[in-house]
Amino acid sequence: MFVDEEKTADDRVMYYGKGDVFVFRTYATPLTNITKIPESDFTGRENVIFGMNIQVSFRGEKFLPSFTEGDNSMVVATDSMKNFILAHAAKYEGATMEGFLQFVGERFLEKYNHIEAVELSSDEIPYDTVKIHDGSGIVESDLVYNCSRNEYSTASVEVTRTDEGYKLTKQTGGISDLHLIKVSGSSFYGYIQDEYTQLPETSDRPLFIFLDLSWIYQDMKDGTGDNPERYVAAEQVRDIAVTVFHELYNNSIQHLINEIGLRVLQRFPQLDQIRFKTNNRTWEPVIQDIEGSKGQVHTEPRPPYGFQGFTVTRKDLENKGNK
Numbered sequence: 001m002f003v004d005e006e007k008t009a010d011d012r013v014m015y016y017g018k019g020d021v022f023v024f025r026t027y028a029t030p031l032t033n034i035t036k037i038p039e040s041d042f043t044g045r046e047n048v049i050f051g052m053n054i055q056v057s058f059r060g061e062k063f064l065p066s067f068t069e070g071d072n073s074m075v076v077a078t079d080s081m082k083n084f085i086l087a088h089a090a091k092y093e094g095a096t097m098e099g100f101l102q103f104v105g106e107r108f109l110e111k112y113n114h115i116e117a118v119e120l121s122s123d124e125i126p127y128d129t130v131k132i133h134d135g136s137g138i139v140e141s142d143l144v145y146n147c148s149r150n151e152y153s154t155a156s157v158e159v160t161r162t163d164e165g166y167k168l169t170k171q172t173g174g175i176s177d178l179h180l181i182k183v184s185g186s187s188f189y190g191y192i193q194d195e196y197t198q199l200p201e202t203s204d205r206p207l208f209i210f211l212d213l214s215w216i217y218q219d220m221k222d223g224t225g226d227n228p229e230r231y232v233a234a235e236q237v238r239d240i241a242v243t244v245f246h247e248l249y250n251n252s253i254q255h256l257i258n259e260i261g262l263r264v265l266q267r268f269p270q271l272d273q274i275r276f277k278t279n280n281r282t283w284e285p286v287i288q289d290i291e292g293s294k295g296q297v298h299t300e301p302r303p304p305y306g307f308q309g310f311t312v313t314r315k316d317l318e319n320k321g322n323k
């Protein structure tokens with residue numbers, strides 16, 4: 001999570017807020033009626049546990065005296081910010097983190113009229129369903145959940161006070177900490193060979209990647225989930241990433257993420273762009289030939305790790321279509 005360090009009129013950074021606001025709302029409104037895509041059987045979220053780790057920050061010129069004079073008369077205590085977020089978790093009637101963050105941001109501006117802008121970001125705290133024997137067979141429990149150690153969805157919004165009312169000025173959806181290994185079908189060769197090159201070229205490596213993805217809608221209204229048919233669920237983007245990784249005999253992580261990005265933008269015309277932050281965690285080979293088996297033995301890679309950052313835009317998809 002991050003806070004965009006926007007400057008005030010006199011060119012300074014000024015904000016304050018609270019991080020690690022943990023919210024567990026049970027029996028929130030389920031997310032249903034999303035548009036299905038070929039790569040995914042995901043149809044919605046029950047939201048029996050709507051779990052979030054939220055960060056909030058306030059901006060506004062009125063906060064300057066709290067820094068320069070020690071004058072707290074305009075300060076909303078960050079402890080109160082936490083209480084406000086928790087109280088509004090009971091009032092939210094929607095089904096998405098993006099929608100909840102926008103709802104809380106607008107309520108903050110409504111309550112405290114000296115705040116100019118509120119930024120909120122959130123990491124989902126996901127819980128997986130578990131199977132139980134209910135006396136007649138194995139079924140999914142609707143009471144017990146398993147705290148997930150896997151990827152989680154993310155969201156961020158900025159809500160700003162303007163002459164025409166509150167405006168959603170920034171919004172992202174996303175998914176983070178996706179850890180994917182493809183055991184065969186990835187290559188890395190053709191790179192510069194010079195006096196610093198030690199890495200052997202390979203036409204088949206066990207490619208292990210960590211991915212963080214985030215996306216921006218053409219019209220931010222679509223990101224709230226109020227119209228679920230226009231909402232992009234993180235689970236669907238995950239399933240596209242996995243499908244493209246499976247299908248593509250990739251030349252590198254750079255090559256792979258461009259193809260994932262193009263497929264996501266193709267499936268979701270309501271998105272403007274998708275951003276990637278990736279990390280290379282490819283296993284190190286230990287034993288490459290096992291007699292009578294196509295298997296190998298690998299171990300964890302040692303630091304340092306390579307990384308990539310990349311944005312794929314709708315223009316990239318259009319340009320590819322025109323080629």
Ligand SMILES: O=c1[nH]c(=O)c2[nH]c(=O)[nH]c2[nH]1
Pocket residue numbers: 188199251252253254280306
């Ligand atoms: O997918 C990769 N991209 C690189 O740029 C790179 N560099 C490297 O050493 N290994 C890899 N793998």
